[in-house]
Amino acid sequence: MLLLILKRIGLGLITLFIVSLITFVGVEVLPGDACTTYLEREAYGSALDACIKRLGLDVPAYERYLEWASNVVRGDFGYSLSGEMPINEVLGPRVKNSLVLASVSILIGIPLAIVLGIITALWRDKLPDIMISTITIFSMTIPEFISATLLILIVAIWLGWLPGIVIIPSDATFYELLSNIILPVVAISMIMTAHMARMVRSSVIQVMASDYVQMAILKGVPYWKMVFRHVLPNALLPAINVVALTIAWLLGGVVVTEVVFNYPGLGRLVIESISNRDLPVVQALAIILASIYVGINLIADLMTLMLNPRLKSLQIRK
Amino acid sequence: MESNLITEDKQKNKLEKAFEILKTMASKPSGLIGLTIVLFHVILALISPYIAPYDYKAISPNTMLLAPSAEHWFGTDSLGRDVFTRTILGGRTALTVTFFGSLIALLWGGLLGIFCGLVGGKIDDVVMRVVDAFLSIPWILAMLLIVSLLGTSTEVLIPALGFFYGKGIVRVARAATHDVIAKDFIVSARARGHSNMSIIWNEIIPNVRDAILVEGAMRWSWMLLGFSSLSFLGFGVSPPTPDWGLMISNARGLMSFAYWSVIAPIVGLSSLIIGINLTADAFAKALGIDRSTKAPV
Numbered sequence: 001m002l003l004l005i006l007k008r009i010g011l012g013l014i015t016l017f018i019v020s021l022i023t024f025v026g027v028e029v030l031p032g033d034a035c036t037t038y039l040e041r042e043a044y045g046s047a048l049d050a051c052i053k054r055l056g057l058d059v060p061a062y063e064r065y066l067e068w069a070s071n072v073v074r075g076d077f078g079y080s081l082s083g084e085m086p087i088n089e090v091l092g093p094r095v096k097n098s099l100v101l102a103s104v105s106i107l108i109g110i111p112l113a114i115v116l117g118i119i120t121a122l123w124r125d126k127l128p129d130i131m132i133s134t135i136t137i138f139s140m141t142i143p144e145f146i147s148a149t150l151l152i153l154i155v156a157i158w159l160g161w162l163p164g165i166v167i168i169p170s171d172a173t174f175y176e177l178l179s180n181i182i183l184p185v186v187a188i189s190m191i192m193t194a195h196m197a198r199m200v201r202s203s204v205i206q207v208m209a210s211d212y213v214q215m216a217i218l219k220g221v222p223y224w225k226m227v228f229r230h231v232l233p234n235a236l237l238p239a240i241n242v243v244a245l246t247i248a249w250l251l252g253g254v255v256v257t258e259v260v261f262n263y264p265g266l267g268r269l270v271i272e273s274i275s276n277r278d279l280p281v282v283q284a285l286a287i288i289l290a291s292i293y294v295g296i297n298l299i300a301d302l303m304t305l306m307l308n309p310r311l312k313s314l315q316i317r318k
Numbered sequence: 319m320e321s322n323l324i325t326e327d328k329q330k331n332k333l334e335k336a337f338e339i340l341k342t343m344a345s346k347p348s349g350l351i352g353l354t355i356v357l358f359h360v361i362l363a364l365i366s367p368y369i370a371p372y373d374y375k376a377i378s379p380n381t382m383l384l385a386p387s388a389e390h391w392f393g394t395d396s397l398g399r400d401v402f403t404r405t406i407l408g409g410r411t412a413l414t415v416t417f418f419g420s421l422i423a424l425l426w427g428g429l430l431g432i433f434c435g436l437v438g439g440k441i442d443d444v445v446m447r448v449v450d451a452f453l454s455i456p457w458i459l460a461m462l463l464i465v466s467l468l469g470t471s472t473e474v475l476i477p478a479l480g481f482f483y484g485k486g487i488v489r490v491a492r493a494a495t496h497d498v499i500a501k502d503f504i505v506s507a508r509a510r511g512h513s514n515m516s517i518i519w520n521e522i523i524p525n526v527r528d529a530i531l532v533e534g535a536m537r538w539s540w541m542l543l544g545f546s547s548l549s550f551l552g553f554g555v556s557p558p559t560p561d562w563g564l565m566i567s568n569a570r571g572l573m574s575f576a577y578w579s580v581i582a583p584i585v586g587l588s589s590l591i592i593g594i595n596l597t598a599d600a601f602a603k604a605l606g607i608d609r610s611t612k613a614p615v
Contacts, residue, residue, distance in 0.1 A: 270458065
């Protein structure tokens, strides 16, 4: 069991190592280095020299990678060119804001998805299922920027209930944030809930067709007792992994949503740093977002392991 | 002569099979709706340059932000361009980029996946690690980086999209190859002394093709989503190319009094994405592949 957990963590670390290599090599291979890219037409003379010295671009690439990587491991991401300050200071408030947005969305999204998934599965092909499934198909296929734009148009402009654009400084307090994040949260959790509800639905349907549920029905176990005792524990377990993959996939959608609502989080920083051609920040963001992805999947794997009694006694599993 | 007949017969069978699949797809309402929408968009994309009433890049200060009327069915945008013209031409851009992108994704993803499934061992392990690492970089960051360093032309966008959406296909193709490779008919083909190439071409590809095609159809809709998001963020095709993502992002600031210029591209893009999704689902069901429990990675 412990060996298994260590193996998973090891695999995650290897993935992160490869990600760091990919982003580093990618930035190296693509035309222009961080300084010429950032300075563009002013990339000559003393400005270029100063920039090269600041980033240490005058040493060979592998040495720079080693230094950068060892700094990142110690939690130092280097220096932002456009902000002219350490990247950690740029990141701090952004990470906090995105965390608020993401955790509120997840706290609303996951329970809602489970309830909707169960309803649609138990009333499969009946009216509740058809109605909810149609809505979920719509909200999971329509791009985030469209649902967000429509939300602003209908709720903020036509109805005038909520502010359409978040106008808060990036270091706003938690309470200032809450009143502003209702629409972004709706936009993100809508698509997330739809994806997860569909997975819960098919997982529940699969379990309902299994032998042990048929057995429970034949034995005369009351319907709701059967649902809660036999179906749900077995149906939700495999859903955990899929839900984790979905959350990670939606990171891209969070970027777009933050831009639409002008929300000062990590997502907008992605766009800003790329528009400013601030490659050190882009590298830092790649590592951070990849760590979130790997972390979420690791947690899901561990949760599945903990909750599955069959795997507890297992020593080696490929 | 005889061999000709046989190949003709085979050809006919293939066509009949494809027709059967289409019929099964259209037999359910969701599949029929999806097919109709996709067909409508494809036809519109093919004929739009000939039926477009105005020049898509003609700027005119006299016709700025006009409401929908008999002359301008969907109104005009902030530069006085006809929204109807730009909307029907926008589908052409989206379909061209994502069609060729999906083709590239299917080719390299499918071939690498089959290769990994076949050779196994160390090479397979290493390749899959790298694929996993690529999967854990959010698509948007990678795409933005490539596009911002190489420029926003379709010559860059199509291969970049094809590359990034192909890595998921590698996994599917590999898994499907793993399932097939242990079957008896492969063993007997080996025993008959067939070469590796012949086994790949005649035994493995026909058996993994369905799984890869279904995955490709799904990727197509995600790629369309990704491509239009990029355009929306200003990193897709460059203006004045008519493109839905770009149109929505331009018209967004003015939508409090000119909502028509944002509604038309929204309807176009949403309907195409929903259409492709429904079609892909129906396609998967017609081929008997269950992908309802898969995560969208």
